[in-house]
Amino acid sequence: MTPLHHRIRRDIESRIMSGEWRPGHRIPTEAEWMAAYACSRMTVNKALRSLVQSGLLESRKRAGTFVSAPRFHRAALEIPDIRAEVMEQGLSYRLDLLHRERRPATEEDKALLRIPDGELLAIQCRHFAEDLPYALEHRLINLSAVPEAADVDFSAEPPGSWLLAHVPWTEAEHRITAINADPATAKKLEAPENTACLALERWTWRGQERITYARQLYPGDRYALTAHFHA
Amino acid sequence: MTPLHHRIRRDIESRIMSGEWRPGHRIPTEAEWMAAYACSRMTVNKALRSLVQSGLLESRKRAGTFVSAPRFHRAALEIPDIRAEVMEQGLSYRLDLLHRERRPATEEDKALLRIPDGELLAIQCRHFAEDLPYALEHRLINLSAVPEAADVDFSAEPPGSWLLAHVPWTEAEHRITAINADPATAKKLEAPENTACLALERWTWRGQERITYARQLYPGDRYALTAHFHA
DNA sequence: GACTCAATAATGTATATACATAAATGGACC
């Protein structure tokens, strides 16, 4: 037996999806749904609130509940944990630590990590899938926020995976763009000079504390991000 | 007055965010929360279910409610309506229709739109911001799903904006990658040959019906996608 | 010790009710 509030939700959804109820349309009141399904208001309310939370409906006191304007431009983007993603494809994963340095934040570091001052860990590494470079990563880790990171051997575990497992929760901001590989980058990625690369930058924090900044370059012909949206 | 279930939700969130409760930790039962806040179980339940829906908690009958494994790799990506985005930046927008053709689906069209057969509208256009090409767009519109599109003058309104306003609801899938501009593309974008471009492909449908396929190329130095995640 | 099965404890669903809140409505008044 599917719960009643799921059925109500589904029924409303399909009225919207079919185009019967266009954006802006005022749907029946909770009292009317109660009558239609011979159920209590709480049950109707549960269905409606869930649709409101997922963005399909909007409700205003006194006025009623309305179909939202469609916004299919909002999609859930899966930002990958590179190691997990490579291994999911059945490929062998290898990490190559190019550089690792503990240092007081330079002006550039401060701007990227958005911190006023402090010590950090700067890492450069390459992610390999099946002996082909998959991504080149620059990373800064704020040691005042994550002091344990100072003692981690990032030649074995990729910094992203380690942080994902050890830093309890985060907010994150991403910036995605395309850039041409300069000669040094191209060499490290074993790709032709000027190859178009997907550049994925990520800023992560917990509460007010800045945790890490990462910049990953993926050769465009070896990688694509996918995002999916559905109501 | 902030509602009680919001306060409970916030309190649980901050326990998780601070790292006090790590992923896998079993949080107090609903009965214990009831006692702690001297409120009814429905109120506690509302807070917990909202946290479950947003992915911070998971609950299993009989066993209890647990902190989820962090997944900060899930971010909300804002897929732009190009015209709206350009104009939001205070720049002038101009559309340049390069090609428009009504035709039975070719083999390639069928593969892209993922339809078995039918008639479609194929469009190629350029989006300008302040007299500089901002994006080059190829688009296919399935005329069996959206017959009205056949009569629309897409030299005035960009196909994306028109569809957003006229097709009631959709599912969408996106693919983001980086490619080098070939000579013809570079010329149309008024960018140097081989310029790294962000390629954004989008498949859209409503129920089972395929609506449209779009492929937009943005010169990497003129554009970046951003995505934000927060609990 | 290993299997069976009933008791138990947690979440999941649902009802009925009450009062709070906010905005649209409509009437009284100038």
Next chain:
DNA sequence: GGTCCATTTATGTATATACATTATTGAGTC
């Protein structure tokens, strides 16, 4: 006609209660 204000109506929050569901626990049995 326009302004003010009380009324009305829809959603928002919350309580108290009941029974369903399901995985764990633990006792009893072989």
